[in-house]
Structures are given as C-alpha cells and as structure tokens.
Amino acid sequence: VFAFIDAIAASKSALVIIVDDGGFESSVYGNTVVKTPALQSLANRGLTFDNAFTVVSSCSSSRASLLSGLPPHQNGMYGLHQDQHHFNCFEKVQSISRILRKHKIATGIIGKKHVGPEKVFPFDYAETEETRSTLQVGRNITFMKELVQEFLDQYQHKNFLLYIGFHDTHREHPSRGFGPFCEKFGNGEPGMGTIKDWTPQEFSPDQVIVPYFVPDTPAARADLAAQYTTISRMDAGVGLFLAEFQRRGLLNQTLVVFTSDNGIPFPSGRTNLYDPGMREPLIISNPREPSSFGKRTGALASTLDLVPTLLDWFNVTYPSYHLAKKRKVVLTGQSLLPLTESKPPKERVLFGSQTLHEISMYYPMRMARTHRFKLIRNLNHRSPFPIDQDFYLSPTFQDLLNRSQSHAATGWYKNIHDYYYRPQYELFDVISDPKETKNLAEDKGYAKVFQKLKFQLHNWMNATSDLWLCAPDFILEYTPTTAIKRLEETM
Amino acid sequence: VFAFIDAIAASKSALVIIVDDGGFESSVYGNTVVKTPALQSLANRGLTFDNAFTVVSSCSSSRASLLSGLPPHQNGMYGLHQDQHHFNCFEKVQSISRILRKHKIATGIIGKKHVGPEKVFPFDYAETEETRSTLQVGRNITFMKELVQEFLDQYQHKNFLLYIGFHDTHREHPSRGFGPFCEKFGNGEPGMGTIKDWTPQEFSPDQVIVPYFVPDTPAARADLAAQYTTISRMDAGVGLFLAEFQRRGLLNQTLVVFTSDNGIPFPSGRTNLYDPGMREPLIISNPREPSSFGKRTGALASTLDLVPTLLDWFNVTYPSYHLAKKRKVVLTGQSLLPLTESKPPKERVLFGSQTLHEISMYYPMRMARTHRFKLIRNLNHRSPFPIDQDFYLSPTFQDLLNRSQSHAATGWYKNIHDYYYRPQYELFDVISDPKETKNLAEDKGYAKVFQKLKFQLHNWMNATSDLWLCAPDFILEYTPTTAIKRLEETM
Ligand SMILES: [Ca+2]
Ligand SMILES: [Ca+2]
Ligand SMILES: [Mg+2]
Ligand SMILES: [Mg+2]
Numbered sequence: 002v003f004a005f006i007d008a009i010a011a012s013k014s015a016l017v018i019i020v021d022d023g024g025f026e027s028s029v030y031g032n033t034v035v036k037t038p039a040l041q042s043l044a045n046r047g048l049t050f051d052n053a054f055t056v057v058s059s060c061s062s063s064r065a066s067l068l069s070g071l072p073p074h075q076n077g078m079y080g081l082h083q084d085q086h087h088f089n090c091f092e093k094v095q096s097i098s099r100i101l102r103k104h105k106i107a108t109g110i111i112g113k114k115h116v117g118p119e120k121v122f123p124f125d126y127a128e129t130e131e132t133r134s135t136l137q138v139g140r141n142i143t144f145m146k147e148l149v150q151e152f153l154d155q156y157q158h159k160n161f162l163l164y165i166g167f168h169d170t171h172r173e174h175p176s177r178g179f180g181p182f183c184e185k186f187g188n189g190e191p192g193m194g195t196i197k198d199w200t201p202q203e204f205s206p207d208q209v210i211v212p213y214f215v216p217d218t219p220a221a222r223a224d225l226a227a228q229y230t231t232i233s234r235m236d237a238g239v240g241l242f243l244a245e246f247q248r249r250g251l252l253n254q255t256l257v258v259f260t261s262d263n264g265i266p267f268p269s270g271r272t273n274l275y276d277p278g279m280r281e282p283l284i285i286s287n288p289r290e291p292s293s294f295g296k297r298t299g300a301l302a303s304t305l306d307l308v309p310t311l312l313d314w315f316n317v318t319y320p321s322y323h324l325a326k327k328r329k330v331v332l333t334g335q336s337l338l339p340l341t342e343s344k345p346p347k348e349r350v351l352f353g354s355q356t357l358h359e360i361s362m363y364y365p366m367r368m369a370r371t372h373r374f375k376l377i378r379n380l381n382h383r384s385p386f387p388i389d390q391d392f393y394l395s396p397t398f399q400d401l402l403n404r405s406q407s408h409a410a411t412g413w414y415k416n417i418h419d420y421y422y423r424p425q426y427e428l429f430d431v432i433s434d435p436k437e438t439k440n441l442a443e444d445k446g447y448a449k450v451f452q453k454l455k456f457q458l459h460n461w462m463n464a465t466s467d468l469w470l471c472a473p474d475f476i477l478e479y480t481p482t483t484a485i486k487r488l489e490e491t492m
Numbered sequence: 493v494f495a496f497i498d499a500i501a502a503s504k505s506a507l508v509i510i511v512d513d514g515g516f517e518s519s520v521y522g523n524t525v526v527k528t529p530a531l532q533s534l535a536n537r538g539l540t541f542d543n544a545f546t547v548v549s550s551c552s553s554s555r556a557s558l559l560s561g562l563p564p565h566q567n568g569m570y571g572l573h574q575d576q577h578h579f580n581c582f583e584k585v586q587s588i589s590r591i592l593r594k595h596k597i598a599t600g601i602i603g604k605k606h607v608g609p610e611k612v613f614p615f616d617y618a619e620t621e622e623t624r625s626t627l628q629v630g631r632n633i634t635f636m637k638e639l640v641q642e643f644l645d646q647y648q649h650k651n652f653l654l655y656i657g658f659h660d661t662h663r664e665h666p667s668r669g670f671g672p673f674c675e676k677f678g679n680g681e682p683g684m685g686t687i688k689d690w691t692p693q694e695f696s697p698d699q700v701i702v703p704y705f706v707p708d709t710p711a712a713r714a715d716l717a718a719q720y721t722t723i724s725r726m727d728a729g730v731g732l733f734l735a736e737f738q739r740r741g742l743l744n745q746t747l748v749v750f751t752s753d754n755g756i757p758f759p760s761g762r763t764n765l766y767d768p769g770m771r772e773p774l775i776i777s778n779p780r781e782p783s784s785f786g787k788r789t790g791a792l793a794s795t796l797d798l799v800p801t802l803l804d805w806f807n808v809t810y811p812s813y814h815l816a817k818k819r820k821v822v823l824t825g826q827s828l829l830p831l832t833e834s835k836p837p838k839e840r841v842l843f844g845s846q847t848l849h850e851i852s853m854y855y856p857m858r859m860a861r862t863h864r865f866k867l868i869r870n871l872n873h874r875s876p877f878p879i880d881q882d883f884y885l886s887p888t889f890q891d892l893l894n895r896s897q898s899h900a901a902t903g904w905y906k907n908i909h910d911y912y913y914r915p916q917y918e919l920f921d922v923i924s925d926p927k928e929t930k931n932l933a934e935d936k937g938y939a940k941v942f943q944k945l946k947f948q949l950h951n952w953m954n955a956t957s958d959l960w961l962c963a964p965d966f967i968l969e970y971t972p973t974t975a976i977k978r979l980e981e982t983m
Contacts, residue, residue: 091576363854381875383876384872466576
C-alpha cells in the first residue's frame, strides 16, 4: 500500500487552463445566468481566489508574463505578438516550459499560444494557432479534447505540464460571420459546423447581468449574451479535459490551474489597469490538499505567481541568469501553494505593467495595489487612451460612441472624454470605491498612501529593470557626471 | 579588345559604405576645416547628391529601410534593434542581400549591422558587432581594411555586394573613456591603443564650423571638434578600402555608394524629421558613366532608392511577395542610375516615416517633401518630443539644458519648450526658409500646398501598408458596416 502511494506521490503533473478575455461570468463567481458546472466541480476540488490579478491586461503580454514569471517590460513582450505588432520576448528569458524541459518534465501546449520566440517557449507537444486554425485549436472543444488525449497518450507516464489556451471567450472579427464572440461557430446552424461534445446554450439580452462598467444598453446586452454562449462552450471544454484526466487516473497527481489572461473586452476592461481589466478568475486544485477543496481565499494573487507556483509544485529551482544590465533576474511573484495548505496569506503589494497592446497603442501604465488602495501611473497621459480595433468595432463601443456623439443617455458610469483623457496619477480606495471613480491622488488626506505606493512601485520597477522607470519626464540613464532633470525644470 | 571589354562588363560588384550619424562635415560638401581627401577622390569619380534624404532618422530603422527598400512601418523595424528595444523586421521581408543571394551574387557585411532577424539579412561573409567588438569592426580602419581584403580574397572573382558600416562618426558612451565621439580610440595615447593606418587629426573648438541648428557654445564646439577627428578617421578608412579595390583592379566594375544612416546627433538632427536629421551625404560612383564623374546633382534622392539602384545595377528583378493584408509589396523608391547617365531628374515627392527610436521614445512622425515644401505630421504631438539617451548625455545638450534652466543665452536658434512640444502639422517652405522655423500649416496662403502634401502622404502611407494611417484620431479598420469617427466627434 505504501509503495503504491509513493508511486503516486512520485508522479507529478500540472494542467494550466487559460481562458481568453474571460471574466467573472461563471457560477463560481456568483453569476446565476450562465452555468459553468465544470468550473464549479473544479472549484469543489480546489481553492478559489477572489483577489487574483493579471500583471497586464493584454493578451500576448499577459501570457508571456504568466509563462515567464516576469512582467512584460522585463520579458520584452511589450505588446501583441501577431502580425505587424510583432513583439517577442528576449531570447534569454527562461520560461516555465524551457525550465521544466531542462528538468526532463514533458511539456505540451494546446490552443492559443500567442507568444514567441520559439526558443523561449519550447514545448514537446504543440498544437497551436501557429500550425492549425485558431478556431479549431481554441474553440472546437471536441477537437481540443482529442488533442488532450493525444498528448496524454504520449506523455502521461512522465511528469508533465499541459498548458491549454482557449480562444473562447474572445471576440471575433465581424467579417468571419460567426457572431461577435464567435458564439455561432459549431452550433449546427447552416455554415456554422457542429462540435460533437457541445450543446449550445443561447441567452437573451434581457437575461444577462450587466457589470457596472458596461453600459446597460441593448447593444451591450446583446454582446454579453453572445459572450455567455462562448462561456458555456469553454466550460464544457474544461469538463471534457477534466473527465479525460479523471478517466486516466491523473487527477490525484495533477495540480490544476484555471485563470484568464485579461479582463473582458468591454470599457474599463481589457487594455485597462482598472479592476475590470486586471481582476481574474483563479482556481487552483492542489490534489494533495483536500482540506482546501471548495474553499475561497481573499489573499492577493498575481499571474506572476504562476511560475513560482509551478516551480514549487515540481520542486524545481529558478535558474540563475541575466537579462538587461547584467543584473540577475529575480522572480517577484510567489508560490500560491502555501495558500492551498491553509497557511495564512502574507501582507503584499501587487504590481501591474502595461506598455502597448497593438503597436500603435503606446500608452505605458504602471500599477501598485494592496487590498485597499490602488495606484495607477499613466505615463503617456497627455495623449488619449488608445482603443484597440477589436473593441472599437464592437457593437457595445460603437453604440457608446453614437450615443456620446448625439448626447443621448449612455447607460454608462463614465463619460467618453474622461475615458480618453486620464490624469498622470490615479489613486483609488478600492474597498470603499470598488468602481474606481474617485481619484484620491490630489487628496491631501491620502498623501502618505500615495507616496508609499509610488515608492513601492518605483522599487518594483527598478527591481524588474523597467526601462520606463523615469518616463515620461526624465531620461533613464545613471551616470555620476550627469544631473537628470525634470522636463519642466529645463524650460 | 572587345572580348576584354565584355569580360569586364560581365563582372559586376557593388560597394556600399554607410557612415554612422554622418553629416556634411566633409570637403565634398564644402567644409574647409575637416579634410576628407578620400571622399573627395570618390566624388571625383562619381556623382554627388545635394538633395539626398534618409526615410527615417534612426539607426536600425534607417539601415533596415536602406537594405530592404521599404520604410520602417512596412518592414517592421519600428525602432532600435539592440538590447531592450529589440525591434526586428518581419520575417518575410526581402532585403537586398536576401535577393542577391538567390541570384548567386556574393554578399558581405563588415562593421555595423544593427538589423535583424538573421533570416532577413543573410550575408555570405559577415564580420559585425554580432560576433566582434563594435569598436574593432566599426572604428579600427586597419582591422576593417584587413576584413575587406579577406572578403575580396574569397569573393572578388564572383559578382558581389560588399556593405561596410562604420561605427564612426557616432557618439560613444562617456563611461568608455574614449572621448565623446570615441575620437581617442586608437590615437596612441596611453590606454587608447593605435590604429596603424591612421594619423589622428585634432581640431580646436575655435576652428569648427557650427551648423545653424547647433548652439554656438563652447560645449557644442568641443563636441564638434571631437566628431571632426572621427570624420578624418572614417575618411582614411574609405581611402583604404578604395585603394584595395583599385589595387585589385575592381574599381571599374564596382558601383560605389557612400551615404549615412541619419543626421548628426545634435538638436534638430538625429531622431528628427527636420532637414538636419534627414538630409544625407550621397556619392554614387558608376564606373560605366565617366561623364558623371565629379558632377553634382540637385535631384531629390532617398535612401529608399538604394535597393532599386542596386537591383538596376545587377539587373535583378524585385521578387513578388506579400506582407501585411496580403497586399503585394511594391518598392516606392527608384533607381538612381539614370541620374548618373545624365538623364534629367523626374518630378517627385520624397517621404519619411519615424515611429520610435528607443522603445520608450514613441513619437510617430510622417513626412512628405518636394524641392520646395516639406510637411511633417507629428502623430503623438500632445506628448513631448522624446530625447534619446545618447544625445541627452552629450555635453551639447546638457549645456543647452543648463542654460535654458538658468535663463542664460543658449546660442541656439530654437527654444527648448517648442522643441519638446510640436504642433500636429508642420509645413515649411524649405527654399525660402531652409532652417524650417516658420510653420505655414495654418497659413491660408498655403492651404492648397498643405492639402496636396497631406493627400500625397496619405497615399504613400496607404501604399506602404502604414498601420498609423489613421492615427492618432481614428482607428485603422476598414469595414463597410462601421463608421470611423474622429475622436473629437465622439465627445
Ligand atoms: Ca486575451
Ligand atoms: Ca546612426
Ligand atoms: Mg488578444
Ligand atoms: Mg544608433
């Protein structure tokens, strides 16, 4: 009996599932309309996080950060990887798959990869948008299940990491004809194809729960209803993968992580450092800690914690190496496993760093947040906040623009002018003001909080070799002979 | 006799020499202080251009454009290649070396490369900063001469292109201890080493000719004097290379091109689309057209013309391929060989496109210019114009900042506030106002000129798949169903 247990204990695997642009529309987070039974069953054998955040609200940057444990300004993925945006990590970055491979742990990726270069993100098994249709590997859950089976057939007898990237619940370009969230893809209607394991669920715009940051308009409700359908498809996919792991007896050796890369693609969401862009669903199932099953935690967690968590799980040490300035790279995230072991959370500060999304969307922002306060620094604040093509084209935003232009009621908690033009510093008390509408940066009563967070942010930027450390008013260059001057001082 | 001439005619080679941050401080362009006998002898057997311009005033972007014939927004080299800036061309870009290799023409590069990826810029022979010290391959003219010999030993019996990139006359980081322009490197002083073929020339600050765009201050004069020394080193190097070609009997089969990547690193110079940043020395020696020897032309020429010129010289057709939007790539430059054949210049418009320099220096600008008028569009005009580290640290700029801060006389033709904050559109009559100090963009008398240049610029941006076509006030996205709105209209 002991030998058998030892054998199980000696085998370790991890399954990381990333939903694309996914938010809190799920049973696990209290949404009563869109049902997510698979995520619920995962939560029933895992720990659910109520204060998990990405480090950047942009797809490639977030995935590169999640897979490297380094923020985008440090790993080089300053913006989107694909097409003319063309960002790539620095070649020396040690990603989790690169590290694990060196330790003879098998690695697989299925679905959306969206990062590069290949050298930094090697996988033993890869079925991604690089060689397949994005829709097939990221939204066809039956096909994805078959790929999972293929991977497991080859690697389940080794220690392994399997990373699955849904393309659900991302928007789709209108020209594709699959609906705004690709919700019709595989639904059996003429020209839409079928997905064998999926019974499409439709939602009416009246039904949806409109989050506070989305305008309560028919256009936005229709958008949300479409997204709900893709959430149900994604959830069904999660169910298929977990069933496959269970069928093969792998669940008890597998650390399962479910999260998203960035907030939902609505105003204040994706591409923003406001909570709707940064807050992420996160469920971690640690099979060795049944006492955590079905529990929730309010501890702060970051997607930068995933690499330390996986290294902890596999008992692998982070390698010693250098990137910019020949300074040793140090992970600033921390393992989340102690939280699954009922250890009390430590006091901490989370950080955020966004620089671009599309190459023409230069709007560097940096963030520091505690449980109670959040500081955002908008470095290019003199220019308008840039809107990505995907969101710009959405019925929600087009309707918001039309209403703003004709001075009609927008049904929205902000106005478009202030959304475009942001102050350099934004400080929010996210406990008393969770919608982040009252900027306290100029409030003298919060001067100490403001200074402290600025200081902590500066230190983190420095520790992570942030080229924007002195932007926009200083030049980043340290020499004993040169006084660095504020822009205004020189005029 | 005819057979002998035919044999010569059948062998073709090209030598392209790029000086780094080089300007008009040379005998060829009327400078009487710094002597450049080698350039003068090249001009004596070539055509000298008085209106040649780069397409972008930034090192990697310019070199990538020069080598690909495509502007940086089209080739993907939006900014600097090295370190954390990390820009690279799109993998499909067909550069001149990639094209020539397919036609079995040997290619060599010696000195500063500063572009990537390798796949886009393959050379049969390469001795660059990627494998050697930049100083050795870019400033040690004796070592560079030996590399030229090595290349010729291997390839001179084939048709070939040899590309030589000086690192002279670029600034050097103060911490290196070789002086602000690395002018002491190899001068025989203690710790400086020697360069066998170089007899250093020193210049006193009193001697130098201060161009109109440089503050006439002791600091700037000292900077210029240091740069003069590196100009004389570079010129001596050109002399060595040409002598080597002559010694081997190659001059009569070799098209020689001498130019620079961007303007000198002084205010309004490098990183600017003003003439001091964009105007380049250009000498083309076409050995088949002795009638052009020693002549000058006022015809407009662009570094985008180099690829068409080299293809023309080698009788090679530009390949048919696609980049963004599956649109066939078309070169917008034109061969300069007809000008060496005394053909009259055609009426044309030159274009410019700068997006970043360092990754944190996002300041997209686009330019159209004719002989008489120049239009600059500053897309991120709400933000201050960014200053690069190299220039920021220079004695010239530090002194200018100090003087501005203390409200002392700056000796400069502009003021620092207007230098940082630029209008969205700048229109200059560069004939009557060569210093570009009088913006005519709002002058109703020039409304037609303004409209025409805007239209021509828009067409060029469109033809070259410029992602910034609609920036900063529109979103770049064409669909029949979506009205594109100006930012202001939606507020
Ligand atoms: Ca995403
Ligand atoms: Ca240069
Ligand atoms: Mg995305
Ligand atoms: Mg440079």
